[in-house]
Amino acid sequence: MIELRGLTKHFGATAAVEDLSFTVQPGHVTGFLGPNGAGKSTTMRMILGLDRPTSGVALVNGKPYAELTNPLRQVGALLDARWVHPNRSARAHLQWMAASNGIPKSRVDEVLRLVGLSEVAGKQAGGFSLGMSQRLGLAGALLGDPQVLLFDEPVNGLDPEGIVWIRKFMQRLAAEGRTVLVSSHLLSEMAQTAEHLVVIGRGRLISDSTVGEFIERSSESTVRVRSPQLDLLRSLLTSRGLTVREDGIGEDGPALSVLGTTSDDVGRLAGENAITLYELAPQRASLEEAFMKLTGGDVQYHGEDFQEVMGGAL
Numbered sequence: 001m002i003e004l005r006g007l008t009k010h011f012g013a014t015a016a017v018e019d020l021s022f023t024v025q026p027g028h029v030t031g032f033l034g035p036n037g038a039g040k041s042t043t044m045r046m047i048l049g050l051d052r053p054t055s056g057v058a059l060v061n062g063k064p065y066a067e068l069t070n071p072l073r074q075v076g077a078l079l080d081a082r083w084v085h086p087n088r089s090a091r092a093h094l095q096w097m098a099a100s101n102g103i104p105k106s107r108v109d110e111v112l113r114l115v116g117l118s119e120v121a122g123k124q125a126g127g128f129s130l131g132m133s134q135r136l137g138l139a140g141a142l143l144g145d146p147q148v149l150l151f152d153e154p155v156n157g158l159d160p161e162g163i164v165w166i167r168k169f170m171q172r173l174a175a176e177g178r179t180v181l182v183s184s185h186l187l188s189e190m191a192q193t194a195e196h197l198v199v200i201g202r203g204r205l206i207s208d209s210t211v212g213e214f215i216e217r218s219s220e221s222t223v224r225v226r227s228p229q230l231d232l233l234r235s236l237l238t239s240r241g242l243t244v245r246e247d248g249i250g251e252d253g254p255a256l257s258v259l260g261t262t263s264d265d266v267g268r269l270a271g272e273n274a275i276t277l278y279e280l281a282p283q284r285a286s287l288e289e290a291f292m293k294l295t296g297g298d299v300q301y302h303g304e305d306f307q308e309v310m311g312g313a314l
């Protein structure tokens with residue numbers, strides 16, 4: 001388990017991470033989402049003891065990283081896949097890591113097999129493609145068979161095949177009961193990978209919930225409706241205090257968008273008033289729309305906008 005309590009990091013006048021508190025539970029992938037510069041890498045570096053917090057604590061299995069005995073056996077991380085020595089073979093690189101951390105040599109071939117690099121284990125890591133480097137990074141993270149794993153933007157720059165492979169791999173690790181925290185700036189990617197989502201913007205916590213709850217809370221839901229008695233339906237809906245928008249005239253004729261209600265309620269109202277419906281469709285903004293709205297699409301969002309979008313949820 002990972003636990004953050006009031007974690008804060010200032011670089012001079014820059015508040016990279018500000019009073020961040022959340023826990024990451026084992027058993028499912030937790031997505032750590034935020035636009036570029038939101039503070040994800042800095043948070044991960046503090047969890048791994050690579051940056052010292054200005055205040056607050058980051059605990060792995062109940063302890064700060066520096067106090068872990070055999071840290072590589074407790075937490076593994078993939079931060080930057082390109083840090084390997086270019087002239088070392090994949091196997092030599094892992095053997096060096098294992099030796100310096102008291103991990104038996106036999107584990108090296110095991111992790112190479114796990115990530116599908118057995119056949120190129122003797123090749124120089126400098127010549128590896130990005131996808132292969134990522135796999136090697138994963139192998140390194142898994143060397144100590146840790147219960148806690150951190151991955152910083154692991155699919156950045158990968159081709160679709162590589163993305164799917166990494167995604168499935170992370171899900172498998174979580175299904176084994178491990179704690180898996182994965183950062184990304186792409187909500188669409190996280191929605192397919194993670195079950196739980198921690199969203200940050202400008203170093204602050206915006207949301208900590210399941211992926212479904214996040215969409216539910218942050219995206220606008222509307223009901224699209226078409227009817228040959230559209231004017232009558234519109235006046236009935238507005239007389240009940242609902243906001244109704246014209247949804248344009250498509251090939252199928254004019255349609256309305258009704259805010260803040262459900263398709264059940266609109267259908268019931270139509271039925272009670274003997275109004276024929278041609279279409280009755282609940283609509284929800286896409287994940288990416290929700291995320292853009294919530295974070296303002298970049299780092300320079302304004303606190304007030306969040307209050308507005310999230311309503312009482314903040």
Ligand SMILES: Nc1ncnc2c1ncn2[C@@H]1O[C@H](COP(=O)(O)OP(=O)(O)OP(=O)(O)O)[C@@H](O)[C@H]1O
Pocket residue numbers: 011014015016034035036037038039040041042043185
């Ligand atoms: N060593 C440092 N010195 C000064 N400022 C830093 C340092 N590291 C990070 N920052 C600043 O802290 C903020 C958060 O950066 P961080 O890299 O943690 O964000 P991120 O969410 O990981 O973004 P990205 O996805 O672009 O890496 C940014 O404003 C960044 O410029």
